[in-house]
Amino acid sequence: MSEETGGLRARGIVMAFGGNVALNGVDIDLPAGTWTGLIGPNGSGKTTLLNVLSGVYRPSAGTVELAGRSVDGARAGRLARAGIVRTFQHPQLAESLTIRENMLLGVDLRRRRTGAEGIDEEVAELLDVFGCAKYEGYLPAQAPYGIRKAVELARAVVADPVVLLLDEPAAGLSKDERAELVASLRWVRDRKPDLAVCLIEHDVRLVAAVCPAIQVLNFGKVLAVGSATEVLTTPAVQEAYLGRSGRHLEREGSSS
Ligand SMILES: Nc1ncnc2c1ncn2[C@@H]1O[C@H](COP(=O)(O)OP(=O)(O)OP(=O)(O)O)[C@@H](O)[C@H]1O
Numbered sequence: 001m002s003e004e005t006g007g008l009r010a011r012g013i014v015m016a017f018g019g020n021v022a023l024n025g026v027d028i029d030l031p032a033g034t035w036t037g038l039i040g041p042n043g044s045g046k047t048t049l050l051n052v053l054s055g056v057y058r059p060s061a062g063t064v065e066l067a068g069r070s071v072d073g074a075r076a077g078r079l080a081r082a083g084i085v086r087t088f089q090h091p092q093l094a095e096s097l098t099i100r101e102n103m104l105l106g107v108d109l110r111r112r113r114t115g116a117e118g119i120d121e122e123v124a125e126l127l128d129v130f131g132c133a134k135y136e137g138y139l140p141a142q143a144p145y146g147i148r149k150a151v152e153l154a155r156a157v158v159a160d161p162v163v164l165l166l167d168e169p170a171a172g173l174s175k176d177e178r179a180e181l182v183a184s185l186r187w188v189r190d191r192k193p194d195l196a197v198c199l200i201e202h203d204v205r206l207v208a209a210v211c212p213a214i215q216v217l218n219f220g221k222v223l224a225v226g227s228a229t230e231v232l233t234t235p236a237v238q239e240a241y242l243g244r245s246g247r248h249l250e251r252e253g254s255s256s
């Protein structure tokens, strides 16, 4: 079996929707303590891969292991309790609960997995780190979009995941909010040294600012994988993703 890296490892993932093969034999390694950026053009299969890794979709073929153990067939709830926690391209918060109560959902997930107590201080700390403290008593709908995105991320972090899967955390954020997001993500990276992260993002500079490793998808296949510098200077990546001229390294997020 595989060399044990403590994180998530997927092999040969195929995901077909009728005749549309969204993922066609994708491998990905998310070792403990490593932040991997997942990039690729619109429709290349990034969100679909996250949906497979988090148990939202059951793949047509392929295997997924968490810390060396198969989790094939496990649904999203079980995987979350096993420590695979994610955010969505469009933030998914409990709309009838306040922002603080949303954070407590993350706390509850953590308690169920680890039995940890006394983490209320961490809720306050994370609300502060993610710039949401003054909104803690608000309903999500009463908070700006950037705050909703930040709360979803803070809630995922307070759950103390083993593997954290982030789908476009910067989409829809202003330049200033993006800078704050990078600072918050670096705080998480420093605070949680064993965490395995997969970060989907179109803003390649943001990805490179927090992810030493990058994997590129194109038409449902892995186009490149390696260090940020290696991958971003690969001609095939520049052509497929960054545009023919290869000068759009700062390409902003998609609207989807
Ligand atoms: N539930 C679904 N049913 C049918 N087709 C789907 C479904 N989810 C994704 N697809 C298809 O799979 C392909 C990959 O979509 P996916 O959302 O994974 O792309 P993406 O890389 O996340 O794109 P974006 O950057 O726009 O978010 C697309 O052709 C999409 O239409």
Ligand SMILES: [Mg+2]
Binding pocket: 046, 047, 048, 089
């Ligand atoms: Mg997507």
